[in-house]
Amino acid sequence: MFVGYISSAAVSLNPSGRLYNQKMEELLDYVEWKKLSNVTKDKLISYYETKYRGKYFEEDNLLADMNESLRTKVPFLRRFEDDGRDEIFFNRIATVLHARYYIAGDFITQQGDSGLDMFFIVSGKLNVFVNNHKVVSLYDGAYIGEVALISKVLRTATVQAAMPSVLYRLTYSDFHTVINEFPDMKLRIDKLAREGKKMVREAEEGVFSKYK
Structure with missing residues (x-):
């Protein structure tokens, strides 16, 4: 006994x-x-x-850490309304995150593919390649794919896990469902999307005129 x-x-x-x-x-x-x-x-x-x-x-612990990370490390998610709803906003974002696990060699994104989500690195190391050339390595606390979250665009880089990595994925659909509950964030994201499309259009027009 x-x-x-x-x-x-x-x-x-x-x-x-x-x-x-x-x-x-x-x-x-x-x-x-x-x-x-x-x-x-x-x-x-x-x-x-x-x-x-x-x-x-223990996902609850990771989500709590991610809530704080969203608040301090992702500039385009900051709110300036001072209406007492910041905690609610970040909690809503945190609850729609999806954990993803990668081992060395796994691809997170591929250059040229359509992009509809972004990723936050909880732990690990990711290598970023543009036109098959490595441009940077990213570690805990970094994030990728924020442009795809704002407007539907093609991936501009290939991202590959360099070691076992834990990421959180935020989808375009989930993100826009949340910001629809916060008019100030919806207006801000819509403005960023318009500015992004304008920059892409101007870049394309510049390339076209160069080779016309």
């Missing part, structure tokens, strides 16, 4: 670790049953290690 009590206490003190170990055991059993290759096995293990990071995934 004493041993059973101690075991139960240990489990209750570390439920996340217990659930993580259970998930990994299930994964290894599945790999063995399916007779998957070592390459596939390594990819699956890397994916699950990225998702659970040694403990059962």
